Amino acid sequence: MTIEGGEGAGKTTVIKGLTRYLEQQGYEVVTTREPGGIPIAESIRSIILDPVHTMMDPRTEALLYAAARRQHLIERVLPALESGCIVLCDRFVDSSLAYQGHARGLGMDEVWDINRFAIEGAMPDLTLYMDVDPRLGLQRIHEAKQREINRLDLEGLSFHERVREGYLMLLEKFPERLIKVDANRMIDDVLLQVITETAARIKGFSYLRVK
Numbered sequence: 001m002t003i004e005g006g007e008g009a010g011k012t013t014v015i016k017g018l019t020r021y022l023e024q025q026g027y028e029v030v031t032t033r034e035p036g037g038i039p040i041a042e043s044i045r046s047i048i049l050d051p052v053h054t055m056m057d058p059r060t061e062a063l064l065y066a067a068a069r070r071q072h073l074i075e076r077v078l079p080a081l082e083s084g085c086i087v088l089c090d091r092f093v094d095s096s097l098a099y100q101g102h103a104r105g106l107g108m109d110e111v112w113d114i115n116r117f118a119i120e121g122a123m124p125d126l127t128l129y130m131d132v133d134p135r136l137g138l139q140r141i142h143e144a145k146q147r148e149i150n151r152l153d154l155e156g157l158s159f160h161e162r163v164r165e166g167y168l169m170l171l172e173k174f175p176e177r178l179i180k181v182d183a184n185r186m187i188d189d190v191l192l193q194v195i196t197e198t199a200a201r202i203k204g205f206s207y208l209r210v211k
Contacts, residue, residue, distance in 0.1 A: 006137050007138060061100055
């Protein structure tokens with residue numbers, strides 16, 4: 001299962017709350033993130049998101065994300081699924097389609113081809129898209145004193161609006177997998193919807209094992 005959304009959508013907070021809920025229901029849960037989650041991918045993450053690297057070419061960026069995704073998938077995600085855990089991942093391939101494919105203008109089909117090679121058909125059972133107004137999302141980021149500002153946070157409002165456009169396009173393309181969550185609301189209301197949507201779908205997830 002993956003959680004997606006633009007900057008400041010509240011993904012991290014939602015994942016923490018959803019993890020607590022699932023563990024209370026008796027499930028074994030592994031939480032992770034992209035890019036990152038394991039040492040090699042975290043090293044790639046530091047390169048991608050370093051504010052110094054503002055000159056990074058969009059294709060380079062897309063390839064680095066795919067490389068980090070591949071290593072993370074085979075080293076952390078697939079073993080956890082095979083052991084019977086629920087995996088909650090902060091971002092996956094949809095992020096690349098929205099950010100590099102649409103917002104960077106590389107084309108979703110082109111970015112999908114890169115990632116199809118990387119993931120070999122591994123896709124989440126459910127993706128919750130945290131939909132937030134880019135203005136509000138950026139405001140939250142700048143008000144969160146403990147949050148590190150990364151290279152993507154420095155992009156202008158128009159970039160983040162294109163990211164949101166990309167996600168909305170994906171919602172239309174994959175309605176059976178993606179569910180839209182209004183992340184402009186108070187976090188308690190957002191988390192309630194996230195838990196409700198997950199509970200409704202969880203019995204159909206792959207590789208589940210109750211403690």
